[in-house]
Amino acid sequence: MDRSDQRVGTGPRRAQDIFAATLNLLAVQGYSGLTMESVAARSGVNKTTLYRWWPSKDALLAAALADADLLSFDIPDTGTLRGDLREIAAGIHRLLTDTATAPIAGAVLAAAPARPELTAIGRAFFAGRLERERPLFERAVQRGELPPSADPAAIMDALAGAIWFRTLLRGEPATPGYLDTVVDLVLPGTAQGSA
Amino acid sequence: MDRSDQRVGTGPRRAQDIFAATLNLLAVQGYSGLTMESVAARSGVNKTTLYRWWPSKDALLAAALADADLLSFDIPDTGTLRGDLREIAAGIHRLLTDTATAPIAGAVLAAAPARPELTAIGRAFFAGRLERERPLFERAVQRGELPPSADPAAIMDALAGAIWFRTLLRGEPATPGYLDTVVDLVLPGTAQGSA
Numbered sequence: 001m002d003r004s005d006q007r008v009g010t011g012p013r014r015a016q017d018i019f020a021a022t023l024n025l026l027a028v029q030g031y032s033g034l035t036m037e038s039v040a041a042r043s044g045v046n047k048t049t050l051y052r053w054w055p056s057k058d059a060l061l062a063a064a065l066a067d068a069d070l071l072s073f074d075i076p077d078t079g080t081l082r083g084d085l086r087e088i089a090a091g092i093h094r095l096l097t098d099t100a101t102a103p104i105a106g107a108v109l110a111a112a113p114a115r116p117e118l119t120a121i122g123r124a125f126f127a128g129r130l131e132r133e134r135p136l137f138e139r140a141v142q143r144g145e146l147p148p149s150a151d152p153a154a155i156m157d158a159l160a161g162a163i164w165f166r167t168l169l170r171g172e173p174a175t176p177g178y179l180d181t182v183v184d185l186v187l188p189g190t191a192q193g194s195a
Numbered sequence: 196m197d198r199s200d201q202r203v204g205t206g207p208r209r210a211q212d213i214f215a216a217t218l219n220l221l222a223v224q225g226y227s228g229l230t231m232e233s234v235a236a237r238s239g240v241n242k243t244t245l246y247r248w249w250p251s252k253d254a255l256l257a258a259a260l261a262d263a264d265l266l267s268f269d270i271p272d273t274g275t276l277r278g279d280l281r282e283i284a285a286g287i288h289r290l291l292t293d294t295a296t297a298p299i300a301g302a303v304l305a306a307a308p309a310r311p312e313l314t315a316i317g318r319a320f321f322a323g324r325l326e327r328e329r330p331l332f333e334r335a336v337q338r339g340e341l342p343p344s345a346d347p348a349a350i351m352d353a354l355a356g357a358i359w360f361r362t363l364l365r366g367e368p369a370t371p372g373y374l375d376t377v378v379d380l381v382l383p384g385t386a387q388g389s390a
Contacts, residue, residue, distance in 0.1 A: 161356025
């Protein structure tokens with residue numbers, strides 16, 4: 001057997017092709033239509049090879065969501081918390097509206113409530129994002145822009161949640177002006193914040 | 196023909212039974228499994244009667260989401276904006292976690308990205324909610340708790356979005372302490388808001 005845990009998340013030489021095929025199939029076929037067979041056919045990588053690296057379709061999907069270049073994002077460092085959060089807000093908005101990524105976000109959203117296994121993947125995905133975003137909030141605390149008691153998870157929930165809610169549930173566009181308003185809303189001591 | 200627009204949204208004598216059957220089928224079968232036939236069978240109301248009041252399953256679903264007792268909510272008037280938003284946050288959290296309503300919220304979320312017709316229903320549903328919540332924000336402006344320039348839609352997006360995002364996408368519990376944190380986050384000039 002060749003399925004050591006260490007290998008999950010690293011992957012074989014053609015990992016990016018396999019991840020792209022996985023996310024494309026998820027977007028087009030939905031979670032139930034995503035199978036190891038269809039990924040093998042789409043990526044041209046032998047099914048045995050796939051199983052050598054990922055013991056299940058959930059393990060493969062988790063790795064694809066975590067490591068695919070398509071969903072990669074940079075942690076901004078603009079010098080201010082407002083500037084950093086504006087870049088993050090713009091990135092989330094791109095993810096939800098870009099033709100390459102919107103169907104993936106939609107498919108994850110569509111499958112999540114009914115499927116505990118996908119909830120676990122989502123949880124790991126967003127926990128990983130938050131871990132990478134933490135230094136941004138630590139810098140803001142050091143600069144005095146944020147009290148040490150601030151809860152980065154709650155701030156990111158409100159920022160990301162507002163954009164998801166607006167775009168996917170209310171079906172209204174998140175304009176640049178709207179994104180700025182939401183950033184100011186979750187920032188301490190802004191114009192919005194002083195009555 | 197007996198399908199005047201005025202009747203959509205009012206409905207026949209047994210409307211609440213029909214709405215309950217509609218939402219129950221949506222929760223259990225998903226949007227694609229919801230049909231006029233299945234609603235007729237579940238509610239015991241003749242299909243012809245259903246079509247007399249609602250010309251399509253989307254019209255029926257829109258009426259059920261707007262008028263079902265199960266999803267009804269009161270607009271709080273506690274005397275402070277913080278108190279009002281805390282009650283609203285608790286209500287949203289109940290909606291997303293109560294065994295009677297959580298599957299409905301999950302099914303709407305699951306169906307929304309892929310189905311423009313459901314997006315239109317969601318848009319109408321959330322626009323109706325926001326219209327009912329507006330007086331709460333007007334009172335807050337009159338009391339000097341909120342600047343007149345504040346955007347109630349953005350505040351509700353951030354509040355509701357954070358709770359939806361946390362509960363359904365991150366799969367983490369929204370504790371009472373978390374709900375208070377998010378309310379304070381979107382409120383102007385709070386402890387969270389002063390670095």
